Amino acid sequence: MSAAARRLTRVDTTLQDPLVGQVLDGRYRVDARIAAGGMATVYRALDTRLDRVLALKVMHPALAADASFVERFIREAKSVARLAHPNVVQVFDQGTDGSYVYLAMEYVPGCTLRDVLRERGALQPRAALDILEPVLAALGAAHRAGLVHRDMKPENVLIGDDGRVKVADFGLVRAVDTVTDHTAGAVLGTVSYLAPEQIEHGTADPRVDVYACGVVLYEMLTGGKPHQGDSPAQVLYRHLHEDVPPPSAAVPGLAYELDDLVAAASARAPEHRPPDAVALLARVRQARAALGADQLDAVPPQAVAVAHDASEDRTSVLPRLVAPRPEPPAGEESLHRTRRLPAPPAADVPPRTARHRRSLFSLVAVVLLVLGVGTGVWYINSGQFTKVPPLLTKTEAQARQRLSAAGLEVGRVRHAHSDVVRRGRVISTDPEPGARIRSNGSVVLTVSDGPATVKVPDLKGYAPDKAKARLRQEGLEPGMVTRAFSDDVPQGFVIRTDPGAGTERHAGSAIALVVSKGSPVEVPEVTGDDLEDARQALAEKGLKVKVAAQEVNSEFDAGQVARQSPAAGSRAAGGDTVTLTLSKGPEMVEVPDVVGDGVDEAKKELRDAGFQVEEDRGLLGLFGDTVRDQSVAGGDKAPKGSTITITIR
Structure with a gap:
């Protein structure tokens, strides 16, 4: 096990x-602390009920008192439980024990990508892509399920001792295209990996995860972050106003395809990024295919450990306004201070002190300008407006409370069906969450009535095409069509539906149709009839006739019906077809000569030849055992199956 893995799993005896x-909860024995984050601490624990080692993520008690944080924490369990993917850390259980709120999760012995970067610095391109691909596969499954991670970073990428890569910590997962629901004017996340739209608007769709993966790829290829600063405000400002530089600027010799990959994933404008992790994964595989072995296995010049503050990159609540912050007191470590990558030659880059001073002055000037303009705008009309709070999936009562707290009113309450939002909870608002609205304005709520149900219409007597059209009008789908006899519904029209009329089904459900074959018709016996006589008898019953191409030998004369299908007495529908097979006459077989043979021997020989046998003993042959005569002489031919009479004396 690597040193990083040992650090990850051992007990910190200093704490x-x-x-x-x-x-916890009478079940989970806490054995060791693995890691501590901004919201929770992760422990290695033993499930005493199932006798298995797992990871226990316990929310910090101070946060457990905050209902919104508890909701976000529990959402992790529900979100990950929907993702049955080999590269997503599995969640087994969620619960509370006193002031402790916890998740029981899959334990992955090994280390995090952050540990690897601390020890090795930059990675070879092959290793970086080997890690990125399963990460994107996991995020792609989440995106296709309508979920966004929102806090993608090296700390949340676990690398097992067996080499498996898994994504952890879906605690910030939200439905696609929703707005953050915590403190107004703040964003929850990790400074170094926030997409510009998260910083400015707090919005999160799959492209924020794509942006974070672009930053993580840059960090794996170079050993450092693309945007660094002496305060979180500086880092936020650079995310908003500076493009992520190409990795080859820090590590000369990296392939152009890698620069292009980072540029596409970390584009500041979300519309210029791949739409989700699935699309980015396709680009990663395309880039890998274009690279040669020497490009994939290139050893970066600065593949050495990069100093990293243990307190940095924690998930936290950050202000959306990019403004300069006071320098921390002496000895206090900044949230995001890392060792910078080796600088370019001094001839090309000004000294760090002067460069820092100029950048700081520029930042202050920009912020003062923004604050000046903003103050004027606020003076004119800002105090008259507010934002619609996030209300999606809240109960109507909760939505009313939030609107009242924001100084807004409920304008009207509409109702609509929803297959994904529970009954009684808000589906949408007008204006939508985050929208600017005049103070004391009203918001229209649309509340879920639960899944839409439709009553199956009565389609008896409908023609099939019209019945299918009616089902679609009602929000249902036509299903399988079967046929059955009916005495009261004409042939070709619907008898009933399955399920029956009046049954409630979810919209879009398939409804089977049973179509009438009409009253049943008993097929008459026509074997042995001439073909024309058979046709007439079947036509009188409303049946059609088909004559088989091949004739067969039978007991009937040539041209008569030898077989019929379906058989006589069967039930058929009017218009059904009866297939007739004509006879070409009996098969003529040579009769064996059995005169003088014993009775048993003679009967066996005749039967083997295909004949029926009858005995004629008379008075004189009651006790005889020898054949004295036969009805058809030996050597002559007789119809196969006909009867030969033997006289016994």
Whole structure:
């Protein structure tokens, strides 16, 4: 196991964690602390009920008192439970024990991508792509399920001792295209990996994960982050106003395809990025295919460990306004201070102190200008407007409370069906969440009535085409069509539906149709009849006739019906076809000569030849055992199956 893995799994003896050694919920024995994040601490634990090792993620008690944080924490369990993917850390259980709120998750022995980057610095392109591809596969499954991770970073990429790569910490997952629901004017995330639209608007769709993956790829290829600063505000500002530089600027010799990949994923305008992780994964595989072995296995010049503050890159609530912050007191470590990559030659780049001073002055000037303009705008009309709070999936009562707290009113409450939002919860608002609205304005709520149900219409007597059209009008789909006899519904029209008329079904459900074959007709016996007589008898019953191409030998004369299908007495529908097979007469077989043979021997020989046998003993042959005569002489021919009479004396 690597040093990073050992650090990940051992107990930190310098910290006396009160949870270590305890049993949560009477089931999970906490054995060691693995890692601590901005929202929770992760422990290695034993499930005493199932006797398996797992990871226990316990929310910080201070946050557990906040209902919104608890909701976000529990959402992780529900979101990940929907993602049955080999590259997503599995969630087993969720619960509370006193002030502790926890998730029981799959334990992945190994290390994080952050540990790897701390130890090795930049990675070879092959290794970077080997890690990125399963990460994108996991995120792609989430995106196709309508979920966004929103906090993608090296700390959330687990690398198992067996080499498997898994994505963890879906605690910030939200439905696609929703707006953050925490403190107004703030964004929850990790500074170094936030997309510009998260910083400006708090919005999150799959492209914010694509942006974060572009930053992570840059970091794997170069050993450092693309945007660094002495304060979180500087990093946020650079995300908004500076493109992610090409990795080859920091590591000369990297292939153009890698620069292009990073540029596409980390484009500042979301519309210029791949739409989701599935699309980015396709581009990654295309880029890998274009690279040669020497380009994939190139060793970066600065493939050395990069210093990294243990407190940096934690998930936190950050202001959306990019403004300069006071320098931290001496000795206090900045949230996002990292060792910079080796600088270009001094001839090309000004000294760091002067460069820092100029950038700081520029930043202050820009911020002062923004604040000046913003103050004027606010003075004119800002105080008259507010934003619609996030209300989606809230109950109507909760939505009313949030609107009242924001100084807004409920204008009207509409109702609509929804297959994904529970009954009684908000589906949408008008204006939508995050929209600017005049203070004291009203918001229209659309509340879910649950899944749409449709009553199956009564289609008896409908022609099939019209019945299918009526089903579609009602929001249902035509299903399988079967046929059955009916005495009261004409042939070719619908008898009933399955399920029956009046049954409630979800919109879009398939409804089977049963179509009438009319009253049943009993097929008459026509074997042995001449063909024309057979045709007439079947036509009188409303049946059609088909004559088989091949004739067969039978007991009937040539030209008579030898067989019929369906058989006599069967039930058929009017217009059904009866197939007739004509006879070409009996098959003529040579009769064996059995005169003088014993009775048993003679009967066997005749039967083997295909004949029926009858005995004629008379008075004189009651006790005889020898054949004295036969009805058809030996050597003559007789119809196969006909009867030969033997006289016994």
